[in-house]
Amino acid sequence: MKNSFDVLFNPDSVAIIGASEDPSKMGHQCVDSLKNRGFKGKVYPVNPNTDEILGIKTYPTLGSIPEKKIDLAIIVVPAHLVFGVLDECKDKGVKGAVIITAGFKELGHQDGRNLQKEMAEIADRTGIKIIGPNTFGMVNTHIGLNASFSPYLSQLKKGGIAVISQSGGIAHVIVNQGIAENIGFSKVVGLGNRCNVEYADLLEYLVDDNDTDVILLYIEGIDDPRRFISAAKKAALKKPIVACKVGKSPAAYKPAYSHTGSIAGKYELYEAAFKQSNIVSASDCEELLDIAKILSLSSPPKGDRVAVLSFQAGPGIMITDVCATRGMKLPNFSDKTKKILEEVLPPMTIRTNPVDLGFAKGWKTLDTVIRAVLEDGNIDALIFFMLPHPVVPFKELFKGMVELKKEYGKPVVMCINSHQMETQEAIDVFEKNSIPVYTTPERAAKALSGLVRYGQVIG
Amino acid sequence: MKNSFDVLFNPDSVAIIGASEDPSKMGHQCVDSLKNRGFKGKVYPVNPNTDEILGIKTYPTLGSIPEKKIDLAIIVVPAHLVFGVLDECKDKGVKGAVIITAGFKELGHQDGRNLQKEMAEIADRTGIKIIGPNTFGMVNTHIGLNASFSPYLSQLKKGGIAVISQSGGIAHVIVNQGIAENIGFSKVVGLGNRCNVEYADLLEYLVDDNDTDVILLYIEGIDDPRRFISAAKKAALKKPIVACKVGKSPAAYKPAYSHTGSIAGKYELYEAAFKQSNIVSASDCEELLDIAKILSLSSPPKGDRVAVLSFQAGPGIMITDVCATRGMKLPNFSDKTKKILEEVLPPMTIRTNPVDLGFAKGWKTLDTVIRAVLEDGNIDALIFFMLPHPVVPFKELFKGMVELKKEYGKPVVMCINSHQMETQEAIDVFEKNSIPVYTTPERAAKALSGLVRYGQVIG
Numbered sequence: 001m002k003n004s005f006d007v008l009f010n011p012d013s014v015a016i017i018g019a020s021e022d023p024s025k026m027g028h029q030c031v032d033s034l035k036n037r038g039f040k041g042k043v044y045p046v047n048p049n050t051d052e053i054l055g056i057k058t059y060p061t062l063g064s065i066p067e068k069k070i071d072l073a074i075i076v077v078p079a080h081l082v083f084g085v086l087d088e089c090k091d092k093g094v095k096g097a098v099i100i101t102a103g104f105k106e107l108g109h110q111d112g113r114n115l116q117k118e119m120a121e122i123a124d125r126t127g128i129k130i131i132g133p134n135t136f137g138m139v140n141t142h143i144g145l146n147a148s149f150s151p152y153l154s155q156l157k158k159g160g161i162a163v164i165s166q167s168g169g170i171a172h173v174i175v176n177q178g179i180a181e182n183i184g185f186s187k188v189v190g191l192g193n194r195c196n197v198e199y200a201d202l203l204e205y206l207v208d209d210n211d212t213d214v215i216l217l218y219i220e221g222i223d224d225p226r227r228f229i230s231a232a233k234k235a236a237l238k239k240p241i242v243a244c245k246v247g248k249s250p251a252a253y254k255p256a257y258s259h260t261g262s263i264a265g266k267y268e269l270y271e272a273a274f275k276q277s278n279i280v281s282a283s284d285c286e287e288l289l290d291i292a293k294i295l296s297l298s299s300p301p302k303g304d305r306v307a308v309l310s311f312q313a314g315p316g317i318m319i320t321d322v323c324a325t326r327g328m329k330l331p332n333f334s335d336k337t338k339k340i341l342e343e344v345l346p347p348m349t350i351r352t353n354p355v356d357l358g359f360a361k362g363w364k365t366l367d368t369v370i371r372a373v374l375e376d377g378n379i380d381a382l383i384f385f386m387l388p389h390p391v392v393p394f395k396e397l398f399k400g401m402v403e404l405k406k407e408y409g410k411p412v413v414m415c416i417n418s419h420q421m422e423t424q425e426a427i428d429v430f431e432k433n434s435i436p437v438y439t440t441p442e443r444a445a446k447a448l449s450g451l452v453r454y455g456q457v458i459g
Numbered sequence: 460m461k462n463s464f465d466v467l468f469n470p471d472s473v474a475i476i477g478a479s480e481d482p483s484k485m486g487h488q489c490v491d492s493l494k495n496r497g498f499k500g501k502v503y504p505v506n507p508n509t510d511e512i513l514g515i516k517t518y519p520t521l522g523s524i525p526e527k528k529i530d531l532a533i534i535v536v537p538a539h540l541v542f543g544v545l546d547e548c549k550d551k552g553v554k555g556a557v558i559i560t561a562g563f564k565e566l567g568h569q570d571g572r573n574l575q576k577e578m579a580e581i582a583d584r585t586g587i588k589i590i591g592p593n594t595f596g597m598v599n600t601h602i603g604l605n606a607s608f609s610p611y612l613s614q615l616k617k618g619g620i621a622v623i624s625q626s627g628g629i630a631h632v633i634v635n636q637g638i639a640e641n642i643g644f645s646k647v648v649g650l651g652n653r654c655n656v657e658y659a660d661l662l663e664y665l666v667d668d669n670d671t672d673v674i675l676l677y678i679e680g681i682d683d684p685r686r687f688i689s690a691a692k693k694a695a696l697k698k699p700i701v702a703c704k705v706g707k708s709p710a711a712y713k714p715a716y717s718h719t720g721s722i723a724g725k726y727e728l729y730e731a732a733f734k735q736s737n738i739v740s741a742s743d744c745e746e747l748l749d750i751a752k753i754l755s756l757s758s759p760p761k762g763d764r765v766a767v768l769s770f771q772a773g774p775g776i777m778i779t780d781v782c783a784t785r786g787m788k789l790p791n792f793s794d795k796t797k798k799i800l801e802e803v804l805p806p807m808t809i810r811t812n813p814v815d816l817g818f819a820k821g822w823k824t825l826d827t828v829i830r831a832v833l834e835d836g837n838i839d840a841l842i843f844f845m846l847p848h849p850v851v852p853f854k855e856l857f858k859g860m861v862e863l864k865k866e867y868g869k870p871v872v873m874c875i876n877s878h879q880m881e882t883q884e885a886i887d888v889f890e891k892n893s894i895p896v897y898t899t900p901e902r903a904a905k906a907l908s909g910l911v912r913y914g915q916v917i918g
Contacts, residue, residue: 024820024850102807102817150848167773172846173876173899180878220776246776249783255776255813284901285777314626317679317705317714318744324708348561354714358561361483387631389609391483417632419639440632442743 004129005205008096009140009187011071012041014147015062015092017085018076018101019045019053026100026149027076030137031056037154038144042067062088069093074137074147079103079115082133086119090126097123098147099132105193106134116195123196135192136168141185142211148190159184160213160296161289162206164199166191166220170246170285174218177289182428186211198224200231207235216292217243218285219270220256229277236278240295240454243279244288245270278457280450290443291450294436298411300455301380304328306448307373308354310385311392315417315441316354319383322445328452330354331378340372363396370401374408381411381452383444388418398426402433411451413437415444463588464664467555468599468646470530471500473606474521474551476544477535477560478504478512485559485608486535489596490515496613497603501526521547528552533596533606538562538574541592545578549585556582557606558591564652565593575654582655594651595627600644601670607649618643619672619755620748621665623658625650625679629705629744633677636748641887645670657683659690666694675751676702677744678729679715688736695737699754699913702738703747704729737916739909749902750909753895757870759914760839763787765907766832767813769844770851774876774900775813778842781904787911789813790837799831822855829860833867840870840911842903847877857885861892870910872896874903 002010014034020027031053034043044067045053048060059065062073062085070092075085079101089097104116116133123130131138137148139156146154156175161183165171168190175188186209189202199217206212215235222228232241246252248267274281280295282288306328310316320330330353333341341351344365350356355373360366373379384401386392405412414430414437416423427437438444461469473493479486490512493502503526504512507519518524521532521544532553534544538560548556563575575592582589590597596607598615605613615634620642624630627649634647645668648661658676665671674694681687691700705711707726733740739754741747765787769775779789789812792800800810803824809815814832819825832838843860845851864871873889873896875882886896897903 026850029849152847165773167771167776169769169771169773169775169844169846170777171773172771173774176846176876176878177899218773220773246773246780249780251783251789252776252780255772255779255809255811255815285899286901310628312626312628312631313714314624314628314630314677314679314705315632316628317626317711318629320714321705321708321711324710330710350714352714356714385628387628387635388611390488391485417635419635440636440744442745 004095004127005201007071008129008131009145010143011096011145013044013067013070014041014072014074015044015046015065015070016074016076017046017062019047019058021050021053028053029149029151030074030076030100032151033146033148033154037146039146040143041145044070062092065092071095072147073097075099075101076149077101082119083122086122086128089128094128097128097130098135098137099130099195100135100137100149102134104133116193120196129197130195131189131197132192133195135190136171138187138189139185140187153188155179156188157182157184160186160211161216161292162186162209162212162214163188163216163218164191164202165189165218166194167218168192170218173285174216174289177286183289183293194223198227200224200227203231203235203241207238213239214292214296215239215241216288217241218288219243219245220247225273229273232277232279236457241279242282242288242291242295242450243274244282244285280453280457282450286443287446290438290447294413294447294451295454297431297436298434298451300451300458301411302455303380304452305331305378305380307333307376307379307382308385309357309369309373309382310354311357311389312385312387313350313356313358315385315415316356318441319385319415319445320354322442323449326446326449328449333373334376334378337372337376341369344368361391363393363400366393366397367400367404370404374404374410379410381413381448383413383415383448385415385417385441385444388420388423394426398429401435402429405433405435411448413444413448415439415441463554463586464660466530467588467590468604469602470555470604472503472526472529473500473531473533474503474505474524474529475533475535476505476521478506478517480509480512487512488608488610489533489535489559491610492605492607492613496605498605499603503529521551524551530554531606532556534558534560535608536560541578542581545581545587548587553587555588556590557594557596558589558654559594559596559608560591561593563592575652579655588656589654590648590656591651592654594649595630597646597648598644599646612647614638615647616641616643619645619670620675620751621645621668621671621673622647622675622677623650623661624648624677625653626677627651629677632744633675633748636745642748642752653682657686659683659686662690662694662700666697672698673751673755674698674700675747676700677747678702678704679706684732688732691736691738695916700738701741701747701750701754701909702733703741703744739912739916741909745902746905749897749906753872753906753910754913756890756895757893757910759910759917760870761914762839763911764790764837764839766792766835766838766841767844768816768829768832768841769813770816770848771844771846772809772815772817774844774874775815777900778844778874778904779813781901782908785905785908787908792832793835793837796831796835800828803827820850822852822859825852825856826859826863829863833863833869838869840872840907842872842874842907844874844876844900844903847879847882853885857888860894861888864892864894870907872903872907874898874900
């Protein structure tokens with residue numbers, strides 16, 4: 001028996017109420033998003049003034065759709081019509097609604113708040129789960145469902161990261177990074193004003209969602225911190241949660257309220273709440289997705305002791321610096337490792353942690369060094385930095401590193417500072433084999449710090 | 460009359476001593492870097508055991524080159540041969556040397572320090588300016604000179620940003636970002652161990668270099684802070700300087716010494732020195748180049764009061780947050796601006812700073828809003844955020860914004876969160892018209908904070 005969230009995210013039928021022929025209207029883009037993008041369910045645009053939109057037959061009302069039950073309603077009508085539509089939804093057995101329409105709690109006056117309260121009461125009474133109001137919508141990549149006004153979200157790659165964001169704009173910023181960096185998503189949800197679906201509800205749902213490995217949260221403000229902490233604390237023991245909270249400055253509080261009716265509150269309180277909730281925190285959007293990626297690809301290290309290997313000392317030092325400022329340690333190698341490194345690495349290299357491989361040549365030497373470091377009892381994880389250069393044995397390194405990762409099991413993060421297309425293939429191979437790849441020293445180190453912190457959560 | 464640095468960066472003839480036929484050797488890559496990449500001067504590989512390398516005739520010694528004088532020597536011989544080569548350089552009238560060879564001060568023992576001291580004495584006596592030792596080399600894009608062991612640096616775009624880095628690896632990280640984001644450079648220099656060419660020397664040279672608009676420094680440590688501060692203070696009044704110092708944590712001090720013989724020292728002292736030197740500081744490599752870009756494209760604002768316009772509230776709030784935490788203000792608009800915004804923007808938008816244009820449609824409305832904001836006496840600079848979406852009037856916006864920027868003169872930063880190729884053309888148009896473009900809200904706001912701080916320097 002499917003629960004309401006199952007139906008909401010996996011509908012057999014979707015109606016778009018407020019569908020439009022006019023390409024500049026969101027009611028048009030919603031139809032476009034659902035069309036020919038791999039969604040196998042039925043799509044019913046509702047509009048009393050036209051016969052078809054983008055080649056799909058329209059119906060004048062929700063009630064007039066011949067199918068007896070409709071699972072999901074996407075609502076893009078003006079605010080004063082939303083309540084009438086919700087009545088029709090009830091009659092049509094709708095289980096989930098995406099209400100794109102704005103003009104409720106975010107207006108900041110009593111009328112807006114009352115309207116939203118009323119909406120929540122109807123939703124609770126009828127058992128309809130509402131995403132929104134004031135949302136761009138949501139996407140479930142695993143069934144090709146793009147229930148949003150952004151047709152281009154249909155190109156999202158399937159993957160294990162669920163994105164839950166109060167801000168549609170920031171959700172787009174996050175998935176745009178994902179598109180550029182070939183990162184896959186399971187579900188992307190714009191919570192908007194959170195009428196009766198809150199972060200806590202989705203944490204409870206997603207923790208058992210087989211398509212989701214990692215839950216990513218972008219937060220402007222939370223109304224019921226107690227429930228949030230309780231839900232997150234439980235969920236995070238089973239699946240990693242990474243979150244970013246906007247509002248380090250009071251300047252951001254007021255616009256956050258106007259945006260999605262959120263009381264932003266003190267940043268420090270949220271930081272403490274995240275810690276208490278077993279949530280890994282991230283300081284900006286890029287770090288948020290970088291950490292989500294590592295959490296989705298790699299299991300956490302046993303501790304916080306990191307080895308850094310690079311062909312260039314400078315980036316190795318930068319990685320060391322970021323690791324240290326984020327609470328990780330760069331310990332000395334064991335005597336055994338020291339001895340091996342002194343044997344195989346030529347002079348002019350730096351044989352202590354962080355290692356500058358500098359003039360080391362050939363895969364055989366590298367294999368010996370990496371093997372010694374991964375075997376070292378003082379080391380829990382490895383960051384390996386490289387730039388494209390003729391002397392680096394790329395192909396052997398790619399193949400060999402994957403084997404070594406399998407053999408020793410410790411987390412390995414690759415930092416490949418190149419935008420050359422030739423490296424994309426290698427990146428794919430690495431990431432298929434639990435080795436996340438980042439382009440800059442800072443991003444690699446910050447991502448690993450997220451993984452280390454998650455390791456501390458699940459102890 | 461050319462001074463030594465003019466000759467070093469603009470040589471008519473270059474000899475590579477230690478040139479090699481073996482593609483795995485740096486002496487080979489140095490020849491490759493200079494070959495067919497647009498450098499119009501003469502190139503002489505020196506190697507006693509072969510007749511030609513990559514099709515270029517070689518000479519057994521520097522002395523045997525028929526040309527009477529050689530301007531620049533690239534030295535890639537083993538450490539114990541460097542002094543002999545420097546003797547030959549003196550005889551051949553060499554004015555500048557790039558010493559790639561390592562094995563001097565960075566070794567951390569007295570012998571290494573003594574050798575480097577001796578090298579400096581020879582250099583000073585003979586008037587040779589030495590880049591290095593222990594460097595990847597340097598590039599002058601404006602004459603197609605790639606005097607380094609990285610052939611791919613020859614693809615760098617010409618531009619106004621000079622990069623001076625102790626770390627070759629980090630210099631590569633910075634220019635790789637430049638390659639990916641179409642940013643141009645004037646000169647890229649790996650200082651290495653800084654035998655007799657220090658940051659201060661290059662600041663003094665570059666301040667009068669017509670090809671350079673902005674000086675970017677990546678620093679591991681400085682030996683003569685007094686001289687550095689004095690040179691920077693003077694130079695920064697004429698040309699912006701932006702710098703990043705590695706070593707926020709003591710963990711990075713030791714490897715920084717092993718790398719280029721730098722005493723890293725307390726990060727806070729460097730921060731204070733930067734402030735005293737009129738240097739704009741950046742906290743990581745990405746921010747370093749982002750700030751350099753805005754400094755090269757835009758003149759600074761008169762003050763720190765920023766307006767934020769966006770079609771999506773969330774990113775506007777993120778920009779607000781970063782601006783506020785970096786000391787910028789988001790003031791209320793003047794009564795006149797408020798009135799205009801209330802007239803032209805529909806309900807559901809947010810008409811206070813940060814503005815959520817949300818449902819605003821058409822260029823006419825946008826033009827009125829942007830004009831009002833740029834005219835507002837409370838506002839010194841504008842950040843405009845957008846995502847690709849069918850309702851945004853892209854083409855009119857691109858054209859119109861360029862006109863408005865010209866008309867009002869205040870700094871405008873565009874944030875276009877899209878990796879779609881279609882936007883590249885627009886980005887080029889913006890940047891040709893003094894409007895820097897960034898992909899994320901955080902990067903846009905951090906970059907503007909650099910420009911604001913430079914405005915405060917030149918007051």
